[in-house]
Every structure is written in structure tokens, then in C-alpha cells.
Amino acid sequence: MSPSKIDSRKGCVRPPHFDILWLPRAAMRSVEGDPSDCVLVVGVSRPKMALAIITVMLISLFLTFHMIYDSALNSLQTNTQDHTRPPLLLLSRRLYPAAxxxxxxxxxxxxxxxxxxxxxxxxxxxxxxxxxxxxxxxxxxxxxxxxxxxxxxxxxxxxxxxxxxxxxxxxxxxxxxxxx
Ligand SMILES: Nc1ncnc2c1ncn2[C@@H]1O[C@H](COP(=O)(O)OS(=O)(=O)O)[C@@H](OP(=O)(O)O)[C@H]1O
Known part of the structure; x- marks a missing residue:
């Protein structure tokens, strides 16, 4: 292990950047033998964070669209003679049973x-x-x-x-x- 990665004051292993997602368990142990001096640093890499945010946004967008689609279709059916409803998802039949x-x-x-x-x-x-x-x-x-x-x-x-x-x-x- 390179000396630059060792905290000279506490003897703990430090990550080179704050955006490291996973640190090996060994990296959190004190080199000098005092584990209580170590601080656990948890971070998420920027690309993974961006991916997670985009995924959540897409899922929220899809669910919102699905609910609007469902209610619009239901109100349309009230005014027409059509009693069939194309399912957007197979799952939607279970979540939103068809009228x-x-x-x-x-x-x-x-x-x-x-x-x-x-x-x-x-x-x-x-x-x-x-x-x-x-x-x-x-x-x-x-x-x-x-x-x-x-x-x-x-x-x-x-x-x-x-x-x-x-x-x-x-x-x-x-x-x-x-x-x-
Ligand atoms: N709980 C109760 N007690 C007494 N009277 C009542 C009650 N509920 C309904 N009514 C009266 O019943 C009349 C309407 O009955 P219907 O709904 O069967 O009418 S219809 O046959 O479908 O046209 C209607 O009377 P009319 O206004 O003389 O037509 C209602 O006022």
C-alpha cells in the first residue's frame, strides 16, 4: 500500500476520492492496529448516482403517465359504448382492474x-x-x-x-x- 494513501495522523486507510462507491473491507482497518480511530466514508460515484436519479425519474414519469392514461380511458368509456380497454401492461390489469x-x-x-x-x-x-x-x-x-x-x-x-x-x-x- 502506498504511503500517500495512509493517514499519517491516525493510520487509517483513506480513499483517493470521495466518489468511491465500494471500499474493500481491509481499507477500513487501521494499519496501526486501532480500528476505533477509523472513519467509515460512504460515497456514491457520480455516474452511478446520475443513473439512479434518471431511473427513478423515468419510473415516476411512467407511473404518472400510466395513471393519467388509465383515468382518461375510464372517463372516455363512460361516454362511449366501448367496453374493452387495451392494457398498457399485463400488470396493469392486476393493479387497475378493468371496468x-x-x-x-x-x-x-x-x-x-x-x-x-x-x-x-x-x-x-x-x-x-x-x-x-x-x-x-x-x-x-x-x-x-x-x-x-x-x-x-x-x-x-x-x-x-x-x-x-x-x-x-x-x-x-x-x-x-x-x-x-
Ligand atoms: N320512504 C318513503 N315514504 C313515503 N313515500 C316515499 C318514500 N320514498 C319514496 N316515496 C314516494 O314514492 C314515490 C315514488 O315512488 P317510486 O320511486 O317507486 O316511483 S316510480 O314508480 O318509480 O315512478 C314518490 O311519491 P310521489 O312524489 O307522489 O310520486 C315519493 O315521494
Missing amino acids: ARRLPQAIIMGVRKCGTRALLEMLYLHPMVQKASGEVHFFDRDENYNKGLEWYRMQMPHSYHGQITIEKSPSYFVTPEVSD
Whole structure:
């Protein structure tokens, strides 16, 4: 070991520059045999520091873009009939589960003027419930029923997997064909 690298006062090994990332363990031992006199110097080389900062910035930028993309796409889907969403990442399906229009799992079918709207709005207070905005009249009106289940599904709101979609059409209760 060259004498210039040895601290003459304490006898500790010193790095030649402050931007050394890894020092060998032996470099931190006292040559003179007194380890308590040594000071541990931890530094990061400038290129590696720059690389780390750029990596963090790129990841933050990507995540920000991904969140903006996701929310923009969700709001677009609310206004269009498109229910598919191209995944930006395979992982994004897990992190941000896709919303889709689903057939109702529950239907409020009557009876009229008995507070069906109030019932629906109260159920809708639950975060796991989504409601159709108006009365769909799928089962009681031929012109709607003939459009098929796909049309019926498209009248439903977007919901996440596990949420319950509810539709309310009180006239189902008094339309004999509905039970068929
Ligand atoms: N909790 C409670 N108590 C008493 N009355 C209530 C309650 N909730 C809703 N209402 C009244 O019910 C009427 C609306 O019922 P619906 O939502 O079923 O109407 S509809 O059949 O869907 O058109 C509507 O009455 P009208 O205003 O006379 O139409 C509501 O005021």
C-alpha cells in the first residue's frame, strides 16, 4: 500500500476520492492496529448516482403517465359504448382492474310508486353497487327486448369485478310478458 494513501495522523486507510462507491473491507482497518480511530466514508460515484436519479425519474414519469392514461380511458368509456380497454401492461390489469358493462345481478321490478327510486338510491350508497341511470324497460317493451341482451348490457353502467349492477323498472311487475 502506498504511503500517500495512509493517514499519517491516525493510520487509517483513506480513499483517493470521495466518489468511491465500494471500499474493500481491509481499507477500513487501521494499519496501526486501532480500528476505533477509523472513519467509515460512504460515497456514491457520480455516474452511478446520475443513473439512479434518471431511473427513478423515468419510473415516476411512467407511473404518472400510466395513471393519467388509465383515468382518461375510464372517463372516455363512460361516454362511449366501448367496453374493452387495451392494457398498457399485463400488470396493469392486476393493479387497475378493468371496468366493464355487465348485465344486472339484481332488478327492482316494482311496484310503482312504492319508493323504488328511494330503494335504488339507498342501495347505490354502497360502494360495491352500480345502478343503471334510468329505467331501461328491457323486459316489458318489445322494441327494447328485440334488441337483445347485448343492447341490454350496454344500458348498464361500468362496474368493477365484484360490484353488483342493479336496474330498476317498476313496470316489470305489471307486465304479464315479463315473466315469460
Ligand atoms: N320512504 C318513503 N315514504 C313515503 N313515500 C316515499 C318514500 N320514498 C319514496 N316515496 C314516494 O314514492 C314515490 C315514488 O315512488 P317510486 O320511486 O317507486 O316511483 S316510480 O314508480 O318509480 O315512478 C314518490 O311519491 P310521489 O312524489 O307522489 O310520486 C315519493 O315521494
